Amino acid sequence: xxxxxxxxxxxxxxxxxxxxxxxxxxxxxxxxxxxxxxxxxxxxxxxxxxxxxxxxxxxxxxxxxxxxxxxxxxxxxxxxxxxxxxxxxxxxxxxxxxxxxxxxxxxxxxxxxxxxxxxxxxxxxxxxxxxxxxxxxxxxxxxxxxxxxxxxxxxxxxxxxxxxxxxxxxxxxxxxxxxxxxxxxxxxxxxxxxxxxxxxxxxxxxxxxxxxxxxxxxxxxxxxxxxxxxxxxxxxxxxxxxxxxxxxxxxxxxxxxxxxxxxxxxxxxxxxxxxxxxxxxxxxxxxxxxxxxxxxxxxxxxxxxxxxxxxxxxxxxxxxxxxxxxxxxxxxxxxxxxxxxxxxxxxxxxxxxxxxxxxxxxxxxxxxxxxxxxxxxxxxxxxxxxxxxxxxxxxxxxxx
Numbered sequence: 473x474x475x476x477x478x479x480x481x482x483x484x485x486x487x488x489x490x491x492x493x494x495x496x497x498x499x500x501x502x503x504x505x506x507x508x509x510x511x512x513x514x515x516x517x518x519x520x521x522x523x524x525x526x527x528x529x530x531x532x533x534x535x536x537x538x539x540x541x542x543x544x545x546x547x548x549x550x551x552x553x554x555x556x557x558x559x560x561x562x563x564x565x566x567x568x569x570x571x572x573x574x575x576x577x578x579x580x581x582x583x584x585x586x587x588x589x590x591x592x593x594x595x596x597x598x599x600x601x602x603x604x605x606x607x608x609x610x611x612x613x614x615x616x617x618x619x620x621x622x623x624x625x626x627x628x629x630x631x632x633x634x635x636x637x638x639x640x641x642x643x644x645x646x647x648x649x650x651x652x653x654x655x656x657x658x659x660x661x662x663x664x665x666x667x668x669x670x671x672x673x674x675x676x677x678x679x680x681x682x683x684x685x686x687x688x689x690x691x692x693x694x695x696x697x698x699x700x701x702x703x704x705x706x707x708x709x710x711x712x713x714x715x716x717x718x719x720x721x722x723x724x725x726x727x728x729x730x731x732x733x734x735x736x737x738x739x740x741x742x743x744x745x746x747x748x749x750x751x752x753x754x755x756x757x758x759x760x761x762x763x764x765x766x767x768x769x770x771x772x773x774x775x776x777x778x779x780x781x782x783x784x785x786x787x788x789x790x791x792x793x794x795x796x797x798x799x800x801x802x803x804x805x806x807x808x809x810x811x812x813x814x815x816x817x818x819x820x821x822x823x824x825x826x827x828x829x830x831x832x833x834x835x836x837x838x839x840x841x842x843x844x845x846x847x848x849x850x851x852x853x854x855x856x857x858x859x860x861x862x863x864x865x866x867x868x869x870x871x872x
Contacts (some may be wrong), residue, residue, distance in 0.1 A: 655678060
């Protein structure tokens with residue numbers, strides 16, 4: 473290897489180098505992770521097909537989105553409060569097929585009361601001794617947001633964030649965020665929803681923990697301003713077990729809000745939820761992502777790593793192609809039948825004038841195709857016009 477080149481790390485090797493609970497070890501592990509992510513994408517370990525740049529703007533209206541899925545990679549705060557890692561998420565998950573990369577934006581001093589901000593925080597996932605300081609460690613600095621938005625533009629994805637408070641919403645407005653997310657925490661928070669909708673940006677709304685009247689009132693507030701709204705079925709459990717996903721609710725939402733795009737935001741640690749949600753009618757998908765499930769933090773363990781997200785996107789997009797029936801003229805003409813298909817033969821000697829019955833017929837593979845055995849129903853009961861020896865193929869010319 474040439475001096476100065478970066479030695480690639482495999483995903484498997486990366487997972488074995490879990491950071492210990494010391495700042496120096498975590499910093500070393502962070503650098504190893506970035507090197508691994510870079511090297512893996514270069515060697516195509518994490519990659520499926522390279523993303524094609526497009527100028528098409530997907531908006532959340534049925535006449536625009538149609539049957540195409542729109543997939544959001546939810547970084548949240550899995551960037552560990554590090555700009556370099558946040559930028560890697562954009563590059564890697566754009567490469568893996570995301571349509572939008574989503575972050576979270578908070579002004580913690582505004583969002584939390586003084587006592588809530590100063591409350592002690594004793595958790596294995598704590599980054600500081602108080603909850604406010606812990607949250608500050610995980611926030612993106614306001615001056616980083618234009619950098620992240622520019623990276624999203626560079627890699628052909630939408631820049632998206634969840635504002636948790638009014639000051640954060642103002643910042644996102646200033647940088648001209650592409651899409652806004654309403655967290656389940658703010659479902660029914662009509663004053664805040666009104667401020668979000670006033671900006672005219674497409675809105676994705678999760679409805680975890682929401683009653684139908686809360687969902688209806690929230691949707692009504694947004695629709696007073698514009699119709700760029702996607703409503704995401706969500707179960708607010710972290711992680712959410714497979715038998716708690718409740719994907720049937722997607723069909724309920726489609727009936728309740730027939731003019732809106734319906735989607736799914738899930739915290740299931742697998743990929744099967746995506747294709748099933750698509751079959752139920754979901755068209756917008758949000759999935760938590762990480763660069764390493766072993767990292768410190770509450771949302772890493774159930775998030776998808778790059779290869780898992782690639783499969784999530786791939787399988788959602790495959791569903792639509794799986795549904796149409798095969799053309800009738802192609803059925804029975806498949807290559808395998810042309811090579812190994814059996815033709816009807818005489819199981820025993822058949823005399824002229826005899827009727828073809830079940831006990832007189834069988835099948836055999838020939839280089840030349842005769843009557844396929846699957847069409848035996850067409851010859852049963854026919855009277856032959858010639859003697860046919862045992863093992864000889866039956867032909868339509870053998871009967872009238």
